[in-house]
Amino acid sequence: MTNTTTPPTGGYRDMNRLMSLMTGDEKHGPAATSTLDALWVLYDRVLRVTPGTVDAPDRDRFLLSKGHGPMAYYAVLAAHGFFGEELLSGFGAYDSPLGHHPDRTLVPGVEIGSGSLGHGLPLAVGTALGLRARGLTDPRVWVLIGDAELDEGSNHEALAYAGPAGLEQLHTVVIDNASASHGRPGGIAARFETAGWSVDSVDGRDHEALYAAFTAPHGGRPRAVIAHVAPKH
Amino acid sequence: MDTMRDRFISTTSQLLDEDPRLALVLAEISRDGFERAARAHPDRVINVGIREQLLIGAGAGMALAGLRPLVHTFASFLVERPFEQVKLDFGHQGVGGVLVSAGGSYDWPAGGFTHMSPGDVALMDTLDDWTVHVPGHPDEAEELLRQAAAEDGRVYVRLSLQSNTRARPVGAGSGFTVVREGKGGVVIAVGPMLDNVLAATDGLDVTVLYATTVRPFDGAGLRRAVGGGAADVVIVEPYLAGTSTAVANDALIELPHRVLGLGVGRAELRKYGEIDEHLTAHGLDPRGLRELIGAFLGG
Numbered sequence: 025m026t027n028t029t030t031p032p033t034g035g036y037r038d039m040n041r042l043m044s045l046m047t048g049d050e051k052h053g054p055a056a057t058s059t060l061d062a063l064w065v066l067y068d069r070v071l072r073v074t075p076g077t078v079d080a081p082d083r084d085r086f087l088l089s090k091g092h093g094p095m096a097y098y099a100v101l102a103a104h105g106f107f108g109e110e111l112l113s114g115f116g117a118y119d120s121p122l123g124h125h126p127d128r129t130l131v132p133g134v135e136i137g138s139g140s141l142g143h144g145l146p147l148a149v150g151t152a153l154g155l156r157a158r159g160l161t162d163p164r165v166w167v168l169i170g171d172a173e174l175d176e177g178s179n180h181e182a183l184a185y186a187g188p189a190g191l192e193q194l195h196t197v198v199i200d201n202a203s204a205s206h207g208r209p210g211g212i213a214a215r216f217e218t219a220g221w222s223v224d225s226v227d228g229r230d231h232e233a234l235y236a237a238f239t240a241p242h243g244g245r246p247r248a249v250i251a252h253v254a255p256k257h
Numbered sequence: 258m259d260t261m262r263d264r265f266i267s268t269t270s271q272l273l274d275e276d277p278r279l280a281l282v283l284a285e286i287s288r289d290g291f292e293r294a295a296r297a298h299p300d301r302v303i304n305v306g307i308r309e310q311l312l313i314g315a316g317a318g319m320a321l322a323g324l325r326p327l328v329h330t331f332a333s334f335l336v337e338r339p340f341e342q343v344k345l346d347f348g349h350q351g352v353g354g355v356l357v358s359a360g361g362s363y364d365w366p367a368g369g370f371t372h373m374s375p376g377d378v379a380l381m382d383t384l385d386d387w388t389v390h391v392p393g394h395p396d397e398a399e400e401l402l403r404q405a406a407a408e409d410g411r412v413y414v415r416l417s418l419q420s421n422t423r424a425r426p427v428g429a430g431s432g433f434t435v436v437r438e439g440k441g442g443v444v445i446a447v448g449p450m451l452d453n454v455l456a457a458t459d460g461l462d463v464t465v466l467y468a469t470t471v472r473p474f475d476g477a478g479l480r481r482a483v484g485g486g487a488a489d490v491v492i493v494e495p496y497l498a499g500t501s502t503a504v505a506n507d508a509l510i511e512l513p514h515r516v517l518g519l520g521v522g523r524a525e526l527r528k529y530g531e532i533d534e535h536l537t538a539h540g541l542d543p544r545g546l547r548e549l550i551g552a553f554l555g556g
Contacts, residue, residue, distance in 0.1 A: 150319045150322070154323060156300050
């Protein structure tokens with residue numbers, strides 16, 4: 025695999041059009057758009073994976089843990105050629121591969137089936153461990169979770185383990201739209217810092233800030249980027 | 258004689274030396290036994306601490322990365338506590354792995370119900386496409402573990418301190434073995450229940466089948482054993498009574514049949530003591546089995 029990404033077939037300005045092709049999941053609309061900019065920057069500038077390398081052992085892995093409201097995810101994948109945009113209009117239909125929660129066995133480029141909260145970060149920990157055990161130390165593992173999803177105990181098991189274990193290949197993006205009912209004393213960043221992660225907090229709509237945070241060196245430690253976006257309500 | 262868990266440790270340690278595809282994920286339990294393996298293979302022997310949800314998720318993540326994970330702790334914490342992780346992180350993701358439990362239904366009776374898991378196989382039975390091995394002897398456990406490590410699918414291996422006095426061939430790990438032949442019914446003994454079943458049916462004109470692999474269920478083997486007419490079948494399992502009654506019914510759907518499922522009762526005993534006392538309380542000692550089987554078969 026090379027370090028260059030395939031030129032996207034669509035641009036960021038196509039996102040609204042692509043997302044408007046999907047209907048029927050209005051409840052999850054705010055959740056979908058909260059992730060849009062982080063996803064865009066990752067797929068456009070950071071992740072070393074293309075439609076041609078979705079099965080390559082040394083590809084970067086992106087695990088969407090926050091599987092509800094995946095319209096931005098699908099739109100970004102379509103814009104980057106992982107599947108044709110004609111699939112978007114079938115969103116949620118019986119024969120469509122694109123459900124209201126993604127299924128890795130149905131969608132090219134999707135690394136995990138998600139929707140039940142709190143599974144992505146433990147799976148990402150295991151993926152990072154597995155890649156390291158196979159001697160594949162170049163690929164990076166990214167997982168995107170939401171601030172309310174961080175309430176799940178499984179996530180705390182994973183982040184408490186990953187810091188002391190020094191899983192440098194592991195990266196977490198927390199989309200913080202202040203949707204957790206009971207906020208975290210000291211903030212989300214403090215939780216990761218306490219566990220020994222490299223942490224940064226940025227404006228989740230600022231592409232340059234996201235890019236800088238996503239690509240900052242973090243020797244020997246897993247990396248967490250807290251991306252703040254406008255509250256859901 | 259070593260225990261099944263001892264054998265799991267020695268066998269897995271050896272397999273880790275031989276097969277770079279294998280990984281072991283622990284949550285503190287059995288950590289000491291794997292000290293040498295952890296030093297030899299620090300990247301493939303992972304102890305996540307007392308974190309059972311992470312245990313399953315990390316094991317499945319290693320499978321996503323191309324390894325064959327063996328994931329181990331007590332049955333209560335391997336199957337029951339993180340059950341949704343078992344369901345989604347392995348099954349829904351479509352990846353394979355080997356879950357290896359210890360503790361069984363009451364291997365540590367003095368520890369009480371917190372460390373008992375009589376419902377583990379029934380719970381796994383709600384999931385599709387898991388092979389379930391219930392060895393009845395450490396030698397059988399080793400053979401079944403080697404099979405499980407070498408393949409790609411999803412496998413649950415249930416280890417226990419309960420054991421038969423001698424090992425039987427486990428063959429390909431899928432078919433039931435005929436231990437005794439008779440005409441007055443078929444009794445299936447699962448794993449460590451065999452010795453007690455043989456003692457209980459001594460002198461009865463029954464066929465005894467021995468099962469170390471209960472999923473997939475060897476329906477063809479059962480049909481061969483019952484012959485062509487009406488069938489009376491007893492299944493004696495070392496976990497929740499009736500766990501395999503439905504699959505036995507399915508196997509016999511074209512014959513008139515009755516099925517009696519014996520095993521651990523659903524009610525919590527709230528008793529400590531020893532394994533033998535629990536076997537007796539659940540009617541799984543030779544005397545209890547003789548009464549229940551005899552009454553069912555009219556003997």
